[in-house]
Amino acid sequence: IPPLVGQIIAGFLLGPPLADFVPFPEAMVLLGDLGLILLLVEAGIELDVGLVREAGIRPVLIAIAGSILPFSIGLGVALAQGKSIKSGIACGASFSPTSLGVAANALSGGSALNTPVGQLIVASAVIDDMIGLIILSMMEVLVAEEPALYEYFIPIVSWFAAQFVVHCILPLFKVENRPAVAFTLLWALLMAYLPMMYYSRASYLTGAFLAGLSFGQVEGVHHTFVQEAGVIMDWLLRIFFAASIGFQVPIKMFGSSHVVAWGFAFYTAVLGKLPVGLFAPKYDEETPKDYPFNPYVRDVVITSVAMTCRGEFSFIIAAFGIGEGLLDPELYSSIIFAVLLSSITSPIMLTVILKYY
Template sequence: MATRVEAALWSMMGHGARQLKRLFLNPAEDDMYDHNFDYNGPLEEEEDYYRSLAGGDAKGDDGHGDDGGGHGEFGVHITYEDLYAAMIFFTAIYVAGVFASRVLKMPSLVGEIFAGIILGPPLADYIPNPEAFVLLGEIGLILLVLEAGIDIDLSTLSLIGTRGIIIAIIGSIAPIAIALAIAFALGFDTKASIAAGATFGPTSLGIAMNILRQGKIVNTPVGQLIVSAAVIDDMIALIILSQLSALEGDATVAQIVAPIVSALGFLIVGGYIAVFIFPKLINATIMKKVPQEQKGKAEMIIMFALILALMPATYYAKASFLMGVFIAGLAFCRSHDLHHLFVTQFKRLMQWLMRIFFAASIGFQVPIKDFGNGTVIWQGLVFTLALLGKIGTGLLVPNFTQSGRFQGFHLRDVFVTGFSMAAEGEFAFVIAVFAVDSGLITKDLYASVVLAVLISTILPPFALRYTINRYNKKSEDKVQEAIKIEYHRQETLEHLTEDEREKQLRENILNDTTLFLCIQIQCKSAWGILPTILTACQKLGLEIIDNRSWHPRGIDTTMVNEIYASDPNGLHGGESVADRLSIVQHNIFTSLRQNEVSDIWFFVFISSCICLF
C-alpha cells in the first residue's frame, strides 16, 4: 500500500502539481491510490495533459508528446496556475514586509509572517506545494546561522569584557525561568513547561541592530554591549535547541545529559579549534598555494565542505545541526576576503530566503484561527510577562556617563539595552516550531507562545525606537541651546576691542570655564578595555557627551576610541590647559596598563579658543 507521502513524491517527479494537490486536498481518496498506484508506471486514471514550464501540453497532437520527443511523462512539471500563485506569494511577501517597516514602523518580518498566514494553509491555503517553500525557508535559516558565525567580531566581544557575557546569560535564563513558572502555574507538565520557557530565551540581533543603526548607537559602548550580548544569546539558543531534542519520548538521564554535553563540547572545543587552530592549519597547507585574488573563493569552498562535515556530525552527536553550521562560519570570522565574498554573493539571496522563512516556515505554522480562542489569547498575554526578564537586563548596564545611576543618559542606556534584548525573532520561532513538531507542547500552548513571541517582535522595537528618538531630541535641544549661547556671546564680543576680548578670555579661563575635549585613543584591543577607559574618564570628573570606537575584524587588532567630553573642573590656581591635558593623558595611560598605546590626541575648545594637542 502506497502512503500519501510516497504518492506525493511520485507525483512531483512525474505527474505535476495537479495530482499532488489531489493527494493532499482529498485525504479520503487514499483507497483509490491504493488500487491505482503502481511504482513502475503512472496512475491508471491520470489526466490527459500535463503542463510544462513553458505552458505547452505534455502530450497531444501538437507534437509535444512522446512521439514528438517532448517532455511526456519524464521530468518534473508544474502548472501555469501553480507558477502564477507562487509569483503572487513572492509579491505579497515583499509588499507586506515593506508596508510593515515603512508604514507601520514594525520589523518587516511581522508583515512577512502575516502574508504567510493569510495566503498559506492557516487561512486561504492558496500556496501550491507549501513544503517546497518551507524547505527554502529552512535553507535561509541555515545561511542566517552561517552568517552569524562569519560575522562574529572577536574584538567587540573582548572590548566589552565580562559584562556582556553576564547580560547575555541572565538575559537568557531570566525570561526562561519566568515563562517556565508561568507554564507550571497554568497546569502544563514539565516537558511542555520547559519547551515553552525555552522559546523566550533568544534575542533577535537583526531587529535590534536595524534600530540601533538608525539611531547611530551601534558603535557606542552601549551599542557594542548589546551586540556582544545578542551574539552570545544566539550561542545559548543553539545549546537550548540541542537540549530540547532530549525531551522527546521517555527521556532518560543519559538522553538529557548527552545533548547539552555535546552542544557545549562543540561550542567550546569546536569553537576554539575554529578560531585559533583551523585558520592557521589551512593557511599553512592550502591557502599559501592559492593566488591572492582567488583566496575568497577557495575559503568559500572549504567553508561549505566544513558545513557538509559538521552538520551530520553535530546532528548524530545529539546537538543541533545548526551548531555545526555556526562553527563552520566561525572558522572564517577573521577572513576579510571570505566575508566580502559572502556578502556580495549571498546577501540578496539571504534576504529573500529569510522572507520565505518568516512567511512559510513560520507563517504557515501559525494557528491564526486559534487566536480567536479566549484561552489562547489570555495565556499568550500572560506569557509576555517573560519579557520582563529581558528588559530587566538593562539594570546591569554600567553607567558610562557622569549622570547619577538610572538618571539622564544612564537611564537611556538601561532602556535601550532592555528593549533591544526583549526583541525576539528568528530563533524564538524556530524553538517553538520544533517544540510543537516534536509533540512537546500542545497546539493550543503553541498558539499562546507564538502570540507572545509576535507581541515581542512588535512592542519592544517600538519602545526602543521611541527611547532613542526621545533622547536624541534631548541632545539636539542641548546643542541648539549651546548655539544660542554662543551666538549671544559672539554678539557681545563684537562691541569689544581686540585687547578687551583677550582680557575677557583670560578671565573666563581663570574663572573655572568648562573645557570641552575630543580625546582620540589609539591602542591595542584588549579584554574589557572600553569600560576601563570610561572608568578612567569618570575618575577625572569628565562628563561623557559621546563615545564611539572603531576597529577592524579579528584578534589583537588596533582600536581607535573617540570621546567627546566636557571638563567642568576647569583650570585652577594658574593651571594651564597643557597641565590639565597632561593629567588626563597620564590617568588614561595608567588605567590601560599596556605598552601598546600608540598615542592620545586632544582637541580642546575653551570658549572662543580652539587648541590641538
C-alpha cells in the first residue's frame, strides 16, 4: 500500500473534517502546495525523452486509450447523477492518470521494473502523466469565464522559449560547473513560470513541470536537485497529502450509503484501464513447450493491472475540482473513495500477479 494512503487518512482523521486537532490548517495546505510544486519539477527533470522515443508507438497508444476510457466512464457516471458537463469533466479527469510511483514501486518489488514490459509500463505512465497535466491545464482555462484562444498555447510556446535560453547559456560555462549553473537557472525559470502560468490562467503545476522538463537532458541536474531539495520535498509532500488532500475529505460523508455507492460506481472508471494491456507487444516469437505459462498473456495482465494504479495526480485533479467549485463535497467524497480504493487494491493485485508469474 503506498504511503500516501496513510498520509491522507492521517489528514482527515486529525484535520478539520474530524478531530480538528491541527492548528492553522491553511498554513499546512500552503506548505503542502510547495511540496507539490517540487514534485512536478522533479517529474519534469526525470522525464526520459530517450526512453519514450525508443519505446515507440505502443506506450503512446496505451496512454491515450488509458486516458480516454476512464475519462469517458467517469464523465458518464457523473452525468448519470445529474451533474453538469463541467463537473463530469472534472470527474473523468480525476481517473485518467496512472501513478508511475505506485506502479513502479510494485514492479520493483516483483523484480519486473527493468524488464521489457516494466519499461513499457514506465514509458506509458510517463506519457499518461503528461496527458494528465495537459488536462489539468485545460481545466484551469475551463473555469475561466471567457478564455482567449491564445491562453491554451502559452505553456507550449514558453517552454520552447525556455529551451532556447537554457541551451544558449549553459555552453558559456565549464562542464564541471554546468550542473550547479543549471540548478540555479532551474529555480530562476520556476520563479518566472509560476506567475506566468497564473496570469495566463494556465495551471501553475504545468509551469513547474515545464521548468523541470527544460533541464531533463542536462547531466547532473537531477542528482543536484535530489541532493539539495530531496529531503525537504519528501516532508512537504507528506504535508500535501495530509493537508491539501486529507483536510478536504468530508470523512463523515463516507458513512453515507449514497456516497459509497457512487464511489464504487466511479471505481469502474479505474477498471476502464484494463483493456489497454492488449496493446502490449509479443516479445517472444515462440514459447517453449515446457514453459509453465504464456509470456504474452503474462505481459498483457501485468500491463493491464499496472495501469490501473492511481495516486498523486488523481488526488491533485480532484482537489483542484473541489477548490474551483466544479465538484460538490458529496461528489468529491465519492471520487476520493474510489481513488483511495484503487490506491490500495491495484498495488496488491499487481504484487500478487507478479508473485504468481
